[in-house]
Amino acid sequence: MSAVATPSTESQTARVSAGLAQRRLRKVKEKVIEAILFLAACTAVATTVAIVVILLWESSAFFEHVSIVEFLTDTQWTPLFTEKHFGILPLLSGTLVVAGVALAVAVPLGIIIALYLSEFAPHSVRETVKPFLEMLEGVPTVVYGYFALLFVTPLLQKILPDLPGFNMLSPGIVIGIMIIPYVSSVSEDAMRAVPMAMREGSYAMGATRFQTATRVVLPAAFSGVVASFILGISRAVGETMVVAVAAGQQPNFTWNPMEPAATLTAYIVQVSLGDLPHGSLEYQTIFAAGITLVFLTLGFNVLGHFLRQRFREIY
Template sequence: MVERQIQLTTKPLSPKLRKVREKAIEILLFLAACSSVATTIAIIGILVYESITFFREVSLVNFLTDTQWSPLFDDAHYGILPLLSGTLVTTAVALSVAVPLGTIAAIYLSEFAPFRLREFIKPCLELLAGIPTVVYGYFALLFVTPLLQTFLWDLPGFNMLSAGIVMGVMIIPYVSSVSEDAMRSVPLHLREGSYAMGATRLQTALKVIFPSAISGITAAYILGISRAVGETMIVAIAAGLQPTLTWNPMNEAATITAYIVSVSLGDLPHGSLEYQTIFAAGLTLVLMTLVFNIFGYFLSRRYREKY
């Protein structure tokens, strides 16, 4: 009988060393995972730290009620309202494009489209999300605005309308893919039950699938809102950089994000009050997205269906 020996390429570690190595690796991986917590803490820390120095100079009441934002002028005003109105108007325009189109697209892709069409269209929509926002800004300023001007005569070159519309198209894929996932995860027996009662596909989609998936669809809308509120380059390029308190989307106005960009383009001395304004603006932005997210979380909890 031939003795067979297993050839070991490397010497095995002793059991003790092996345990130590395992533990070391686990600790390393854990530290890597903690990096995300560290990032969050750092974001909040930096924003709050710089904003505190800002709010020592400018009262919170002033910040929230003053109707002018002109920190770089001699007659400086620090009212966030103009930037807030710009952000809210562009977001509203974007959502009025993305929510209906995204929802209908999701219903269509989930309940109507044949398999092959869906396999083709989904990657195409994903490509839409892969286009750099600066390119969307170019498109909004030099294609959509001239196009709108052909029938909206008095539309200025910079306006929130075209920025909002392009932003809306940009967030269609976010809204549609998340809501489609939510609708497809509705159990099949609900569909079958509805068909068995003689409902058409459309009736099933609107009266059974949509209500059952509403919590996931809400999450999709919230994702869209967060994207729109935080979107920077499209509005900075196409909506202008002039803070104006206006609710008319045909006007030029700066958003919170556009203001941060316009200040960063200049050369502000570190530690000046003007420098701290962008952190105060950033903190406002983060709080806004946070409020939307918490709101969405409770909304989706409220309407969650249990199967």
């Protein structure tokens, strides 16, 4: 006798078929979502690669006329003058001096603020102070530039009468104030991630709250603190408007922060706003300065990566 399909069997088959169809549809949806997320993740990488490729392509035309040895060793940068020199050292020294002054301000203040918010401040104080710190990130940098030129520089001139109107000290201090939120916020997050058991063990050994914060929590969170340093350095090196307004735009090979100088970013702004013809050697100098800035930032980030790995292994 041949088997006859009953209504119950047919309904079970229909349910199984519907379940398989839903499963296939769900897998298709998951694949589509996965592809969208992959493309979104690739966007940042593709943008970075495109920027580097464009800078290398444009700067290669510059290095066809200027040797890399002259570019890296000459102490004069006068591509816009009659007697042309193409040494990047004046712009590089100005950039490093401003960034150094900024870090001298931001690092100690940022660490102190992070220690206080993480280990000593009540919850209400932390929730009040941290948003105000983060508000500093939203202030336009051109405002910081005029703040440095019109307020900080005259204030410093009362202490240092010989300080010129344009100098690297004033914008360096203001940039340091500007990047304090980067250092303090990342450092505080790293300190709060330290397990409470390490603090309790320190208290059990008789350590005070301050000793625990400085000798246990800070070393344990040092990899995150180093990450905040690198973030601050990258922000200071890439700052444009503050130095363009308050540091002067004359390249000057000096390590004295009380003298005027130009930075890599300020020079790029200066040339980009001028009337130099596109494709000229003078115009191509901005791409040479840009690729120098990229490699400088990359070097700081690589150094920070190795420091984080080393201290993570120690602690």
